Amino acid sequence: MTGKREQNREQNRLALICAVLDSVAEKGISETSVSEIIQRAGLSRGMIHLHFGGKDNLVQAAAHHSSQEYYDGIEALLQTAGDSPQKRIEMIVRGDLSERILNRRNVSIWYAFRGEARNRTAIAEYSDTRDGRLRGMIHNAFSRIVREAGTPDAPGVARDATHGTLALLEGMWTDFLLHPDRFDRDEAARIIFRFLAAMFPAHFALTGAIRPDQGEADAPPVEAPQRRPEGPAA
Amino acid sequence: MTGKREQNREQNRLALICAVLDSVAEKGISETSVSEIIQRAGLSRGMIHLHFGGKDNLVQAAAHHSSQEYYDGIEALLQTAGDSPQKRIEMIVRGDLSERILNRRNVSIWYAFRGEARNRTAIAEYSDTRDGRLRGMIHNAFSRIVREAGTPDAPGVARDATHGTLALLEGMWTDFLLHPDRFDRDEAARIIFRFLAAMFPAHFALTGAIRPDQGEADAPPVEAPQRRPEGPAA
DNA sequence: AGTTTTGATGGACGATTGTCCATTTTTGAT
DNA sequence: ATCAAAAATGGACAATCGTCCATCAAAACT
Structure with a gap:
């Protein structure tokens, strides 16, 4: 006791x-x-x-704690996922982009530590999404997908798909960091699945969220206000 | 004078x-x-x-300077690119991953500022890849690709492809930050092009650098045709 | 109960922070 | 050569930093 x-x-x-x-x-x-x-x-x-x-050790412990919380959150979500690899990947992606995990507080903390990671190896260790369990989970799922699809060069495709998916998620987090107000979780997920659907049409194409048809305005014609500084054909 | x-x-x-x-x-x-x-x-x-x-203003000026250097580097590379949109995108991707732009120094600086971006709006303004010229360049190129390919929902696809490509690049930078020694530029580029090739097989599938074969092996006959019909039954 | 043990307190401490200005040095015009 | 203007210097300054310890409070054991 x-x-x-x-x-x-x-x-x-x-x-x-x-x-x-x-x-x-x-x-x-x-x-x-x-x-x-x-x-x-x-x-x-x-x-x-x-x-x-000392303060340094405390900060390091805080980084560790934050990292632990992240992984616990992801794993909790994963346990509610089904067995099929595509469902598991979908769960990871949606979980990683969910309010519970991707929010202002977590993003601020995560990037603050990363900014110091270069000079504090102890912190760098905890701010690495790539190592550890997450990468293994995703790679495992893609391996199964690729194997049962009989893709040529299966290991290479699985590895690249894993790497690419993780990079996409990282990129979305950065997006959120810089524009927390205009960030759209559904759009972020849709884009990731669009990429995955292009790579594995049989597994992700029919997933409900790939097409923006849901409630989204059907292809706003004049959406992008970007100026085009150059380019022969306007 | x-x-x-x-x-x-x-x-x-x-x-x-x-x-x-x-x-x-x-x-x-x-x-x-x-x-x-x-x-x-x-x-x-x-x-x-x-x-x-004051020190704060100096740091802000330094962030501005660094940001400016990045964009200047990208634009310099772009001017050597050809006209075709896929060539331009390839140039941007390879440029963004090149030693000249993606190196330890730049990554350290970039992420250090981002870590403080949340609490210093003046710095946040300069640490944003998404706004500004880069996004416009990429979106412009994808718009042309998508238009000449006659894709349905062209504007949506172009927008998502832009967003996804930028996210992938961001993710690769994070990768480099956390593992500068084990990072592989060619692998990073290959993965991005593999995703793009899956989305736009006609435009990126034959690009020389998708396969890591070094010899470029101008369009290995086994590779390109097989990528697309992978879906239903390979 | 008394006694030991351990966690908790908050101020003292030297080091370092960023700001500011009286002074000196350099430049350009007379 | 002389002088006014501008730029550069480096130390003074209060404020804050993180560390550490003498002291106190309370829990646990006898």
Whole structure:
């Protein structure tokens, strides 16, 4: 049985970590000072050194915690997915783009840590989506798809599809970071599936979300207000 | 004629900006202090306040400068591209993944600024690939491809292809950030073209670089025809 | 109950931050 | 050569940074 002592201890550790994440999400890493952290956590100054031995270690623990939360979220969603590989991929993609995982707070935290990742290897380790479980899940699913389709060069296609899908998801996150208000989750998912449908028509073409027909305006004729700076034929 | 006075002035301004970028690339944003900057620039402490009115403005100017350099690089490459839209897209993709643009220094700088973008709107403005010229160039090319191919829902496809291509490029950059040593430019390009080839078989399937075969193997007969009908039963 | 043990406190501390300005040096015009 | 204007210098400055420890409070054990 956990004594009241250890219970409080763990509770305060967590409070510090959450305070760091809140501050990073809200004010950014450069403004996340010791004073800011302990004020948010409602604890005393010495706690950081007591529990983590210094601010750097605390920040690292916060990065680890955030990363863990991300993977837990993805895996929780995956367990509700069916068996078919295309369903699993669809679940991962939609999950990764869902409000529960892709939101302002998480994106702020994720990119703040990545910005420092280059110079703090300990943090880089946790901000890598590619390694770890996610890549394995996706690759596994694509391998099955490609195998049962009898595609030539199956391993290469599966590997490239995995790499490409992960890159697309990363790109969508960046999109959200830069334009959180104008970001459209359904559009993001649709684009990814459009690419996947082009590569694996038998597996993704009929998926409900590929075509924008749903509720979306049927191909707005003058959607793109982009100027075209050049180009022979206008 | 520019007097020696103004000439020196401009030279020092630039020296400060470069010092910031060097420091950000090397040490990260959090360790880029005024002391660090003026030491790298070999100038005196007061210069920052003199020329930029404060450190924040200098950092912002550095972000602007870096962004400008990126676009200049892309546009320079584009001018050597041919007329055909697929050639232009290929040039953009390869250029964006080339050593000249995608390298450790640029990636470090780019992501360091992005990490702070959320809390510094002035910087966010410069760290956006999506707005600005790049998106317009790509969308313009895809529009032509889609139009001459007679694809149904042409505007939607062009828009999605643009969005997807940009997301893929972003994702590849993230890949490079996290694994600069194991990153493979050719593989990154191949994956992007594999996706594009799946979407526009007539335009990208025969492109020399889809296969990693090095020898280019001008359109291996086994490869190109088989890619499309993979769907129902291969 | 008393005693030990451990977590928690908050201020002291030196180091470093960015800003600013009195001063010196350099440039361009007289 | 002289002088006004502009640019560059480098140290003073208060504010803030993160670390650490003497002290206190409370839980756990005897």
